[in-house]
Amino acid sequence: MTDFPHTWAHRSPRARLALWFGWLCLVALFVYCWQVMTANTIWMFIWDAPRQAADIGNRMFPPRLSYLPELMKPLWDTLNMATLGTLLGVILAVPVAFLAARNTSPSVLILRPIALFIIVASRSINSLIWALLLVAILGPGLLAGIIAIGLRSIGFIGKLLYEAIEETDIRQIEAVTATGASPTQVLNYAIVPQIMPAFWGITVFRWDINIRESAILGLVGAGGLGLKLQASLNTLAWPQVTMILLVILATVVLSEWVSAKVRGAII
Amino acid sequence: MLELAALTKTYKTGDKALSDVSLTVPKGQVVGLIGPSGAGKSTLIRCINRLVEPSSGKIILSGRELSGLGPRTLRRERRRIGMIFQEYALVERLTVMENVLSGRLGYVSFWQSFTRRFPAGDIERAYRLLDRVGLMEHADKRADALSGGQRQRVGIARALSQEPELLLVDEPTASLDPKTSRQIMRLLIEICAERGLPAIVNIHDVPLAQQFMQRIIGLRAGSVVFDGPPEDLTETVLTTIYGAEDWTAMRKDGEADQVAEAEAVASLAMISA
Numbered sequence: 001m002t003d004f005p006h007t008w009a010h011r012s013p014r015a016r017l018a019l020w021f022g023w024l025c026l027v028a029l030f031v032y033c034w035q036v037m038t039a040n041t042i043w044m045f046i047w048d049a050p051r052q053a054a055d056i057g058n059r060m061f062p063p064r065l066s067y068l069p070e071l072m073k074p075l076w077d078t079l080n081m082a083t084l085g086t087l088l089g090v091i092l093a094v095p096v097a098f099l100a101a102r103n104t105s106p107s108v109l110i111l112r113p114i115a116l117f118i119i120v121a122s123r124s125i126n127s128l129i130w131a132l133l134l135v136a137i138l139g140p141g142l143l144a145g146i147i148a149i150g151l152r153s154i155g156f157i158g159k160l161l162y163e164a165i166e167e168t169d170i171r172q173i174e175a176v177t178a179t180g181a182s183p184t185q186v187l188n189y190a191i192v193p194q195i196m197p198a199f200w201g202i203t204v205f206r207w208d209i210n211i212r213e214s215a216i217l218g219l220v221g222a223g224g225l226g227l228k229l230q231a232s233l234n235t236l237a238w239p240q241v242t243m244i245l246l247v248i249l250a251t252v253v254l255s256e257w258v259s260a261k262v263r264g265a266i267i
Numbered sequence: 268m269l270e271l272a273a274l275t276k277t278y279k280t281g282d283k284a285l286s287d288v289s290l291t292v293p294k295g296q297v298v299g300l301i302g303p304s305g306a307g308k309s310t311l312i313r314c315i316n317r318l319v320e321p322s323s324g325k326i327i328l329s330g331r332e333l334s335g336l337g338p339r340t341l342r343r344e345r346r347r348i349g350m351i352f353q354e355y356a357l358v359e360r361l362t363v364m365e366n367v368l369s370g371r372l373g374y375v376s377f378w379q380s381f382t383r384r385f386p387a388g389d390i391e392r393a394y395r396l397l398d399r400v401g402l403m404e405h406a407d408k409r410a411d412a413l414s415g416g417q418r419q420r421v422g423i424a425r426a427l428s429q430e431p432e433l434l435l436v437d438e439p440t441a442s443l444d445p446k447t448s449r450q451i452m453r454l455l456i457e458i459c460a461e462r463g464l465p466a467i468v469n470i471h472d473v474p475l476a477q478q479f480m481q482r483i484i485g486l487r488a489g490s491v492v493f494d495g496p497p498e499d500l501t502e503t504v505l506t507t508i509y510g511a512e513d514w515t516a517m518r519k520d521g522e523a524d525q526v527a528e529a530e531a532v533a534s535l536a537m538i539s540a
Contacts, residue, residue, distance in 0.1 A: 174356065175357070180373025184377050190358055
């Protein structure tokens with residue numbers, strides 16, 4: 001009879017040591033960060049914080065309901081900004097995604113890096129910053145907001161869509177190719193049907209995010225609810241601020257419900 | 268008639284998948300291609316319609332050479348070769364009808380295919396084929412709503428809608444149960460006989476190959492090591508193809524399958540009677 005070992009360890013001693021060292025580094029990092037964070041803190045303000053919060057809270061309630069009719073137009077603007085911005089983003093992102101996906105890119109060496117760069121550039125700049133730039137260029141208004149939302153959406157939609165394109169089932173593509181179909185027909189018959197659920201899911205998800213983002217774009221002059229928010233904040237009209245926040249909350253809840261329904265229906 | 272001359276495929280990694288394969292398939296002949304995994308069966312089949320680019324050698328289909336064609340002419344020639352896949356390879360989210368009509372893509376313009384307005388002749392042919400494979404009432408269902416056997420029938424209809432001069436069949440029964448496997452094989456053989464269609468069938472189930480094929484080609488490490496009628500497939504030959512193994516065990520399994528099938532057919536007959 002052979003003698004089998006009686007002990008078995010999930011990790012080797014070396015791996016255990018590395019793991020402990022990793023945790024040690026993490027704790028050290030936390031302590032260091034805590035120090036950096038609190039170096040410029042004026043503690044008196046912190047001790048005072050609950051009282052201040054209670055004070056603002058008191059001023060914010062009750063929300064000014066009579067302000068609601070005045071908010072309808074900006075709300076409509078915000079919804080339009082989000083929807084048109086998403087539409088613009090989709091129109092620009094679809095070609096970029098096909099250029100970026102390894103299996104559909106016509107030139108992996110030149111066009112693919114360019115498409116990937118467009119995606120990264122769009123993603124790395126927050127829509128608030130895009131709006132700031134565009135308001136400076138185009139002047140204040142909805143158009144700047146729409147384009148800002150659109151530009152920011154390219155990266156998000158483009159990245160998720162090109163990943164969906166790369167994950168398509170190669171056998172279905174092979175089968176359509178084998179019939180003698182042209183590349184555009186292969187795209188239409190084998191790739192597009194496979195990415196359709198992802199496409200609708202991504203688009204509705206982005207629309208949902210864009211509603212949230214467009215609600216604050218007015219802060220930098222791009223129109224919509226944000227503009228009203230800024231005006232109310234500047235005049236210290238706290239009950240109006242509460243009302244605006246409630247409207248934003250209701251809109252976001254509604255858009256989330258719509259996007260969940262749509263995604264549920266597709267997949 | 269299909270003629271392969273000194274077909275060789277070496278992958279970029281240096282793996283030699285096919286070396287110097289030469290064979291001729293006359294009109295109407297159904298050839299079974301057997302061999303262990305990695306012997307190059309799939310590569311051989313995919314080299315014929317150039318889904319895999321052969322490194323050297325010639326492919327001649329009814330007098331026309333397919334090797335070395337440009338993309339446009341290659342697409343035109345691919346229309347003459349129908350292909351049936353392991354695990355069906357249907358476009359899951361398209362309807363059965365769209366899948367069958369996709370066999371006509373090489374014949375219609377992009378715009379026609381995009382708007383799904385196929386010529387009347389194509390539509391009539393598609394319905395005729397669906398009727399032939401027994402799926403007439405499923406035409407407007409989505410492909411992923413069908414069972415395995417039904418999906419493979421759609422795969423057959425799609426390949427036939429090309430009006431091909433050659434069928435390439437890659438492991439048609441790999442994901443089907445033994446009974447459905449036999450039904451699919453029988454359907455394939457019948458269709459090839461009806462149309463005088465030559466076919467190359469990759470198959471790893473030796474008893475199934477012996478039962479249905481007119482000729483068997485054994486592939487080992489990319490070379491043809493056997494080429495003859497199924498009766499000549501002796502134990503020694505199987506050992507040269509697959510390496511040493513107890514073949515009688517497999518034969519018995521095959522017999523058991525046949526008994527099971529006979530019973531199933533009998534009970535089906537009872538139900539329908």
